[in-house]
Amino acid sequence: MIVQMVLSVLLGAVLLHGWTQLRRSPLIAWMSLTAATGGLYLVWAPAHTTEIAGMVGIGRGADLIMYLWVCISLNLLLSLHLKQLRQQETLTRLARHVALANAFVRTNDVRAAAAPTVARLQGDGRRSTRMRGHTA
C-alpha cells in the first residue's frame, strides 16, 4: 500500500507536468499523460499487470511496469531538451537585439534613412556609427 501511494504521487506529478505542457508541446504532453495514466492503472490493478504484459508479449508484469517507467523517463528527458531549446531561442532573440542595437555602420555610403531609430554619433571624427534602438 505504501509503495502504491508513493508511485501514485510520482505518477500524479507526471500527469500534472503533462497537463502543463499541453499547449507548448502537445505530442510530449499526450505521451506523458498516456504513460502516467497507464502507470496509475497498473499500480492500482496489479492483478491485470501480468495479463496485459502477456498480451503485449512481455511476459512478466514487473517488466511491463519497468518498461513503462523507462518510457516516462525518456519522455521527460525529451521535454527538458525542448525546454532548453526554448531558452536558447530566447537567448538568441536577446543577443540579436543587442547586436543590432550596437551595429557598426560605415556612414560614408550607407543610407542614413535606413531605419528611423538609427542614431548617429556626431563630431567624433570617426567614419562609423552605432545603430541604436534597432529591433530584430
Added chain:
Amino acid sequence: MRVISSDTVWIVCPAFNEERTLAGVLTRLIAHGYKVVVVDDGSRDKTREIAEGLADAVVSHPVNLGQGAALATGLAFALAQDADYIVTFDSDGQHRATDIARMIATLKSTRSDYALGSRFLAGRQRIPLLRRLLLRAATIFTALTTGLRLTDTHNGLRAFTRRGAAALDLRQDRMAHASEILSEVALSRLPYVEVPVTIDYTEYSLAKGQRASDAVMILLDLFARKLHR
C-alpha cells in the same frame, strides 16, 4: 568591375573565427560594388577588427549562436537597410563574387524570390566523394520533407528578393538552418530557381564544412523543432 544598378544589394556574410579568409572575401565583394554586412558570431580571433576595417556594416553577436542565427541577424539588418536584394555568402572563401550578379539577374528575369546556388549545375567540379554522397542524401531528404526538387540543398550562396527574405522565419540557430531555409521557401509558396555556382574547395573550407556525423544532429534538431511551438 563594379555593379551599376539602382537596386540595393546587401551581402550577408556570417563569420565565426574567419580571420584567415575574411579580408580576401570582403575585398572581392567590395570590388564588385556590393554593400556587405558581416555578422560576427562571437569570434575569438581578429574577425571583428578585419570586418570593421572593410565591410559596410558589422553586427556582432555577444556570444556564439551559430551560423543559422547569424544569417537571421544579417537578414534582419539588411531588411532594415531597405535592401532590394539580399545575398548570403560564406566567409570561408568557397564562393565566387562573380556568381552574385548572375543570381540577381536570374531573380529579375524569372521573377523569382529565391535564387539558390547549385554546384551541380555548374558543369564538372572537383567535389570530394563523401561530400557528394552526403549532398545527394540531403537532396532526397529535402524532396521528401518539403517537396522542393533541387540539385543542391546545402549551398551557402543564395539570393533573395526583399519579399522573399521577409517571408523567412528562421529559428534554427545551428547546423539545421540550411534545411530550415528550404522548408520556409516551400512554405512561402513564392517562386524559386536554382542557379549554377562554383564552389572553390580548399582544405580550410572543407575543415570548416559539415561532416557526415553532423547530418544526425541536423535530423535531431529538425525533429525537435517539430515537437514544440
